[in-house]
Amino acid sequence: MKSLLTPITMAHTVGRLSSLLACVALTSVMPAIAAPSSTVPAETPKQHDARMEWFREAKFGMFIHWGVYSVPAGEWNGNTDHAEWIMETAHIPVSRYEQFAKEFNPVKFDAKAWVKTAKDAGMKYIVITSKHHDGFGLWPSAMTDWCIKSTPFQRDPLRELADECKKAGIKFCLYHSIMDWHSSDWGTRRKWNDVATGTPDMDRYTAYMKGQLKELVTNYHPGILWFDGEWESPWTHERGVDLYAYLRAMDPKLIINNRVGKARAGMEGMDAGKERVGDYGTPEQQIPPRGFGPGVDWETCMTLNNHWGYNSHDKQWKSPETIVHNLCDIASKGGNYLLNVGPTSEGLIPQPSVERLAEVGAWMKVNGAAIYDCGPTPFGAEAGTFSTTEKDKEGKPKFVSAWNWRATTKPGKIYVEIFNWPANGKLELAGLQSKVKKAYLLAEHKKLKVEQGAAGVSIALPVEAPDKLASVVCLEIQGKLPQVVK
Ligand code: FHN
Numbered sequence: 011m012k013s014l015l016t017p018i019t020m021a022h023t024v025g026r027l028s029s030l031l032a033c034v035a036l037t038s039v040m041p042a043i044a045a046p047s048s049t050v051p052a053e054t055p056k057q058h059d060a061r062m063e064w065f066r067e068a069k070f071g072m073f074i075h076w077g078v079y080s081v082p083a084g085e086w087n088g089n090t091d092h093a094e095w096i097m098e099t100a101h102i103p104v105s106r107y108e109q110f111a112k113e114f115n116p117v118k119f120d121a122k123a124w125v126k127t128a129k130d131a132g133m134k135y136i137v138i139t140s141k142h143h144d145g146f147g148l149w150p151s152a153m154t155d156w157c158i159k160s161t162p163f164q165r166d167p168l169r170e171l172a173d174e175c176k177k178a179g180i181k182f183c184l185y186h187s188i189m190d191w192h193s194s195d196w197g198t199r200r201k202w203n204d205v206a207t208g209t210p211d212m213d214r215y216t217a218y219m220k221g222q223l224k225e226l227v228t229n230y231h232p233g234i235l236w237f238d239g240e241w242e243s244p245w246t247h248e249r250g251v252d253l254y255a256y257l258r259a260m261d262p263k264l265i266i267n268n269r270v271g272k273a274r275a276g277m278e279g280m281d282a283g284k285e286r287v288g289d290y291g292t293p294e295q296q297i298p299p300r301g302f303g304p305g306v307d308w309e310t311c312m313t314l315n316n317h318w319g320y321n322s323h324d325k326q327w328k329s330p331e332t333i334v335h336n337l338c339d340i341a342s343k344g345g346n347y348l349l350n351v352g353p354t355s356e357g358l359i360p361q362p363s364v365e366r367l368a369e370v371g372a373w374m375k376v377n378g379a380a381i382y383d384c385g386p387t388p389f390g391a392e393a394g395t396f397s398t399t400e401k402d403k404e405g406k407p408k409f410v411s412a413w414n415w416r417a418t419t420k421p422g423k424i425y426v427e428i429f430n431w432p433a434n435g436k437l438e439l440a441g442l443q444s445k446v447k448k449a450y451l452l453a454e455h456k457k458l459k460v461e462q463g464a465a466g467v468s469i470a471l472p473v474e475a476p477d478k479l480a481s482v483v484c485l486e487i488q489g490k491l492p493q494v495v496k
Pocket of ligand 1: 095
């Protein structure tokens with residue numbers, strides 16, 4: 011049985027304890043192995059909710075994987091299935107990989123255009139890779155020359171993007187890899203790291219990483235630090251707890267995902283076991299079959315095609331319909347959707363990405379009220395079954411959703427996002443007992459005929475769906491939202 015305990019539990023626990031014990035060193039609540047270098051600022055559950063508020067309202071963000079790996083664009087020695095992992099997947103000697111920095115000159119990079127693409131898509135935050143696993147810094151770091159300083163592009167893309175985000179009211183956030191294939195001190199050194207010297211030293215590496223993170227937090231003020239690359243053995247739970255405390259002490263408003271620690275259950279992304287740290291769970295390339303209950307924060311991240319970093323051969327783009335359905339499904343379960351773009355080495359977001367995001371944005375313009383700042387479905391666990399024949403990627407029975415619609419909520423409102431227009435022309439909500447004051451389509455705001463009785467609510471729909479991606483019916487109801495309706 012999967013524990014319903016969640017990453018939030020840890021932050022709350024630390025928050026509650028430290029609010030009681032007022033900035034007590036974490037050693038008093040955590041097994042003291044590596045004495046932490048700082049303490050988590052005292053935070054009550056109310057303060058935690060205030061810190062998470064913008065994240066919970068935002069619902070939809072843009073992930074950006076961009077670095078020198080965009081130069082080979084996914085291709086090496088005839089293999090065209092690489093991307094941001096190309097150093098690792100093609101075993102490129104680091105001395106040869108470093109040459110990509112000399113070719114990285116994104117003269118077409120336009121931060122204003124990128125932010126407009128995100129904003130026009132209805133996205134409320136941007137998470138960009140400050141450093142991926144290759145260790146390359148996308149900003150002029152004082153800690154290393156293995157960064158944008160060693161490219162012909164003598165500008166600061168993070169500065170330009172952070173400034174444009176601020177102007178546009180988009181939250182600027184950073185992805186930062188704990189694993190660093192370039193560093194001599196990262197604990198699992200690759201055989202093809204032909205520039206590394208000495209023996210790996212994780213204390214020295216952690217100090218280096220903390221120094222770079224201090225540059226990023228104090229100069230760019232990210233809303234989220236999105237850690238990744240935590241899974242290898244040199245990184246430990248204790249180092250994660252210490253790093254979380256160090257960063258939260260530096261910026262008490264900072265939100266940090268659960269990949270700062272070691273508790274993530276693989277791509278399912280939520281924490282398992284007792285040792286956990288971080289503010290929200292991070293399912294990757296998948297949507298959980300159901301939500302995790304009130305106050306549990308999570309965000310599904312997904313590629314738009316099949317690669318995170320730019321791959322010039324990958325044309326497997328998700329349709330706008332799939333993106334909108336994913337967004338509705340995730341929001342109906344209380345999560346956020348972080349959707350990725352992988353810009354080219356010239357600094358352009360691939361046109362197929364821009365086009366799809368524009369279509370999603372047109373849908374959000376009409377129906378965003380059903381997504382932003384919404385709570386999860388009131389109809390209990392997602393209807394559906396676990397297949398007796400199909401398996402998921404982890405070999406477990408695949409969850410098969412039985413519904414052609416999802417629901418989200420706001421005080422006094424239920425939004426129903428209809429994916430497949432009912433053949434009988436009726437939206438039937440079995441078991442809904444709340445008094446429906448009125449119902450209308452967000453696309454037309456024309457009142458719809460509502461019948462309701464002991465069996466539930468039935469709403470007469472127009473013959474044609476107003477929106478091919480998904481059409482949203484808003485029910486304004488009397489009193490409190492219904493509890494779980496059987
Ligand atoms: O290894 C990374 C991968 O390159 C990408 O950054 C994704 C996005 O979250 N995370 C890791 C794979 O789980």
